[in-house]
Amino acid sequence: MVEKRTVAFHKPRLDGELRVPGDKSISHRAIMLGSIAKGRTNISGFLEGEDCLRTLEIFKQLGVSIERSGTDVSIDSPGMAEWKTPADALYAGNSGTTARLMLGILAGSSVESVLTGDEYLSKRPMKRVTVPLLSMGASIAAEGPDSDLLPLRIKGMASLRAIDYQMPVASAQVKSAILFAGLQAEGTVTVSEETVSRDHTERMLQQFGVDLQRDGNxxxxxxxxxxxxxxxxxxxxxxxxxxxxxxxxxIPDSEVVFVDVGLNPTRTGILDVLEAMGAQIEYIEEKGQQGEPYGTVRISHAALRGTEIGGDMIPRLIDELPTLALLATQAEGRTVIKDAEELRVKETDRIKAVTTELKKLGASIEETEDGMIIEGPTSLTGGTLSSYGDHRLGMMAAIAALAASDAITIEDPACIAISYPSFFEDLEKLTGSEDAE
Structure with a gap:
């Protein structure tokens, strides 16, 4: 039986201060690089979500000593040359980041392993990563009938060939996998993108002492x-x-202050689009910690207008497009999301899923090959929405309840814990009311 949760609000208004959980992308990479490096790594602010915990458990299987106390993690690693061959398959769960980055790491390791995932991850393509890794001399073979899908067997190679790789599509996961494999390559590995994707891997490699060169893209x-x-x-x-x-x-009369949120310029497309649509944004404080900028931002309600989202902006907000589609239903005029084909190979086909679910609420939204077209503003009704086992669609459905005239029931809300375990608690805190059960 599919678990459900009903969310309803009467004249909602969001107000208060919020410190969201740690960045998922950075948490993954901190565990990975801390395990590759020799010596002790101390991580603070680690995301306790399911995806990041999958990454942590994989490195424990490889013999790395990891201790966690809430959001604080200590890693004592002998270095990847001393990793142990795991007794069982390495299970990435639903985490595409774990699977794709681990392919690059394991390709240059000293161990042989099988990498698996859950039913959703096992349907997501891996060839975009395995093709460049195979050209580096990696030994990666399918355990099942489809060479593009998990499970995959990786026989670590002591040395890989260096490549100069031109990315066909901007992807931080593919770029990171190649750079991780490049740590064990003979010679210099270069990855080029037409549009720069998120650069957490590059920043953190330098933090761990790697000499890395950037030249344009x-x-x-x-x-x-x-x-x-x-x-x-x-x-x-x-x-x-x-x-x-x-x-x-x-939501009218709303104002929320976000404390110590990541402000990496490769990730702040959401703020640029909100500003273009008319939202009030104030940067209260900006900080930096060895290359990863963060700070405090205030966002307030204002009359919203439609906009166009595409081109170089897409890699900077690819994960935020579902909730921006929801926002567009409440903006005056047309919003066009384009150049976002990548959405079709996320945890689910997010283009089809978002249009299907928002139409259930009465939204005027149409699916295109590479995005969506939304006309607004429209009044949203209640209904039952599927999360498709996708954490971002589950959260989009809950936020939709703030604008809907009736309650929204979310199917499989548990998937939200993948990236935001305290989501519903924070929703109740900001609205000052408990959602209906």
Whole structure:
């Protein structure tokens, strides 16, 4: 039986201060690089979501000593040359980031392993990562009938070939996998993108002592470098904050202050689009910690207008597009989302899923090959929405309840814990009311 949760609000208004959980992308990479490096790494602000815990457990299976106390994590690693061959398959759960980045890491390791995932992840393509890794000399073979899907067997190679790779599509996951494999390559690995994707891997590699070169939209590193353990601070995840940013902009008389949220320029497209649509945004304080900027931002409601979202902006807000589609239903005029084909190979086909679910509420939204067209403003009704097992669609459905005239019932809300375990608690805190059960 599918678990359900009903959410309803009477004249909602969001007000208060919010510190969202740690950034998922940075949490993954901190565990990965802390395990590759020799010595001790201390992480503060780690995201306790299911995806990041999958990454942590995988490295425990590889023999890395990891201790966690809430959002604080200590790693003592002998370095990847001393990892142990795991007794069982490495299970990535629903985490595409875990699976794709681990392919690059394991390709240059000293162990042989099988990488698996849950039913959703096992349907997501891996060839975009395995093709460049195979060209580096990696040994990766399918355990099942489809070479593009998990489970995959990886036989670690002591040394890989360096490549100069031109990315066909901007993807931080693919770029990161190649750079991680490049740490064990003979020579210099270069990855080039037409549009720069999120750069957390590059920033953190440098934090762990890697000499890395950037030239425009290209990044290069020389193989054979040693990494040393260090301290990592994980700021709040702007992709999680985005749901409440949209809510604050969308619901009249709302104002929310987001404390210590990540402000990496490759991730702040959500703020640029909110500003273009008319939301009031104030940067109260901006900080930085060894290359990862973060700060405090206030967002307030204002009259919203439609806009166009596409081109270079897409990699900077790919995970925020579902909730921006919801916001567009409450904006005056037409909003066009384009150049977002990547949405079709996320946890689910998010283009089809978003249009299907928002139409159930009465939204005027049409699916296109590479995005959506939304006409607004429209009055949203209640109904039952599917999360498709996708955490971001589950959160979008809950935020939709703030603008809907009737209650919204969410199917499989448990998936939200993948990235935001305290989501419903924070929703209740900002609205000052408990959602209906």
């Amino acid at each position: 290209s990044v290069s590193l020389k193989g054979g470098q040693s990494l040393a353990g260090t301290d990592v601070l994980v700021p709040g995840d702007i992709s999680s904050a985005a749901f409440f940013m949209v809510a604050a902009a969308m």
